[in-house]
Amino acid sequence: MSGNTKVKIGVLAIQGSFAEHCAHVRRAGGEAVEVRKAEQLSGCHGLIIPGGESTTMANICRRWNLFDSLRDFQAKGGAVWGTCAGLIFLAERINRGAKEGGQELLGGLDVTVDRNFFGSQIDSFETNLPCKIPGDDNGPFRAIFIRAPAILSVGDGVEVLGEYVLPAEKRAEIDDKALEKIIVAVKSKRLMATSFHPEITADTRWHKLFVEMAGDCEAYVGFGEDAVAKATASEIRLVDPGKLPVFVDSVFAGAAMD
Numbered sequence: 264m265s266g267n268t269k270v271k272i273g274v275l276a277i278q279g280s281f282a283e284h285c286a287h288v289r290r291a292g293g294e295a296v297e298v299r300k301a302e303q304l305s306g307c308h309g310l311i312i313p314g315g316e317s318t319t320m321a322n323i324c325r326r327w328n329l330f331d332s333l334r335d336f337q338a339k340g341g342a343v344w345g346t347c348a349g350l351i352f353l354a355e356r357i358n359r360g361a362k363e364g365g366q367e368l369l370g371g372l373d374v375t376v377d378r379n380f381f382g383s384q385i386d387s388f389e390t391n392l393p394c395k396i397p398g399d400d401n402g403p404f405r406a407i408f409i410r411a412p413a414i415l416s417v418g419d420g421v422e423v424l425g426e427y428v429l430p431a432e433k434r435a436e437i438d439d440k441a442l443e444k445i446i447v448a449v450k451s452k453r454l455m456a457t458s459f460h461p462e463i464t465a466d467t468r469w470h471k472l473f474v475e476m477a478g479d480c481e482a483y484v485g486f487g488e489d490a491v492a493k494a495t496a497s498e499i500r501l502v503d504p505g506k507l508p509v510f511v512d513s514v515f516a517g518a519a520m521d
């Protein structure tokens with residue numbers, strides 16, 4: 264993309280911390296738009312699917328008739344990033360923890376996930392994670408895992424950007440005692456996924472990477488030329504990035520938040 268045109272990122276706004284994602288997209292230099300209707304995808308170069316709860320997300324997408332549009336967006340080459348439940352939603356396979364009777368997924372990302380790898384909500388935790396963000400100095404990232412999924416295996420062509428080495432106490436809690444580490448961040452062509460929640464830290468590196476990735480994609484035109492106009496600004500609730508509750512720890516204390 265060239266000139267002053269901003270990379271436009273849609274953020275699926277049906278549950279989870281979509282407002283925080285929008286704020287970080289803006290901090291990363293992109294334009295953010297909340298997506299609740301298919302036509303709001305028009306003009307987007309990328310789409311973020313936030314965390315939340317993957318079966319609920321699928322139910323709402325089904326009820327709001329969003330599945331076809333989300334699949335079309337992906338098929339036409341838009342960049343898509345799933346965080347936590349969004350990762351599960353993007354995965355091709357769930358090997359453990361899927362809802363009984365199955366759960367609908369968007370798919371597309373060639374990975375196998377364990378849906379609630381670390382246990383329940385009270386097993387949520389934070390850690391400094393070494394990660395390989397392309398073009399970055401690769402300082403550790405403060406990763407927040409909230410009833411997080413793990414990626415257990417990836418297909419050819421899926422690049423691993425972050426792994427979590429399981430400490431002894433976590434290995435003691437899981438079934439597979441031989442498992443030493445799990446994959447928590449990946450990228451594959453235009454798709455990206457993280458098990459953790461970068462949008463609730465003060466670190467915008469993952470959002471910068473995604474805005475850059477999306478900048479190489481065409482703006483989505485799935486709904487005709489006048490669709491962007493139809494998704495009027497009045498339907499889109501804009502968030503002031505300066506006022507959101509964003510986690511700040513000693514590493515980031517003092518970092519500019521606007």
Ligand SMILES: NC(=O)CC[C@H](N)C(=O)O
Nearest residue numbers: 314315316317347348409
């Ligand atoms: N924070 C999250 O997004 C949790 C996701 C949850 N494990 C699920 O099944 O959807």
